[in-house]
Amino acid sequence: MKKVQNSKLNGMLWIELEGERIIGPGRVELLKHIQECGSIRQAAMQMGMSYRKAWDLIEHMNSKLDKPVVVSIRGGKGGGKASVTDKGLAIIDQFNTFYDLFRNFLNDNTKLIRL
Amino acid sequence: MKKVQNSKLNGMLWIELEGERIIGPGRVELLKHIQECGSIRQAAMQMGMSYRKAWDLIEHMNSKLDKPVVVSIRGGKGGGKASVTDKGLAIIDQFNTFYDLFRNFLNDNTKLIRL
DSSP: OOOOTTEEEEEEEEEEETTEEEEOHHHHHHHHHHHHHSOHHHHHHHTTOOHHHHHHHHHHHHHHSSSOSEEEEOOSTTSOEEEEOHHHHHHHHHHHHHHHHHHHHHHHHHTTOOO | OOOOTTEEEEEEEEEEETTEEEEOHHHHHHHHHHHHHSOHHHHHHHTTOOHHHHHHHHHHHHHHSSSOSEEEEOOSTTSOEEEEOHHHHHHHHHHHHHHHHHHHHHHHHHTTOOO
8 A cells, every 4th residue: 555646535514404404515605605796696697506596595594594694685676685694604604614624634634545 | 603402514525536536435335345245246235236336336446546456256156256355455444544533523523513
C-alpha cells in the first residue's frame, strides 16, 4: 500500500430534522443567492434551478423550522421581493461552520490514504 | 435558536482516485460479503444487487488500483469462487477507520446543532 498522489477523501454533509434533510450545501447556496438578489426567482435562475423547485425547498425549511428562513412579499413591479431572515442567516453561518470543519476533516485524512 | 432533540448532522464519505469514486460504504459492504461467502454472485444477492453491477464495481476497483481487491476462479461445481485479497482487506480496514472517525465527527457536531 502506498500513498497515491491523486487520491482524495471526499463526501457530503447535511443536517436532518426528524429524519429529513433540512439543510445542505444546495439550500445554503440558494439562501445566499436570495440574500444577494432579493428574489427567489432570480436566485433559482442563477442556480439553474426551476422556480418551483426553489420555492419547494424554501417552503420545506419554513414549514419544518419554528421560524421561517425566508420571507417574501408577492407581486409589485418586477415580481415579489424575498429576504433571508435572521434565522436563515444564523443557519447559513452554522452550516458553513460545520462544512469548514468537514473540509478540514477531509483534507487531514486525505493525507493518510494508502491505496 | 435552540437545541432541537431530533436534529442530526449526517453525511456520506468516499475515497476518490483520479476524480472517480473508488471506495465507499457500498463497495466495502460488497467486499465484506464476498469475503464471507466466497462468491460475487451470492454477495450481490445478499445486497439485492445484480451480479453484473457487483462485477462492474469489483472490476472498476481492480482496474484502477495497482493490485486487485478480489480474485476469482471461474466455473467448477456451483459456479466460480471469489476471494478478497490482502489489498482488498487492507482497503476495508482503512475505509472503516475513516468511517469511524467520520461517525465521531457527525455525532460530536450533532450536539452543537441549534435550529
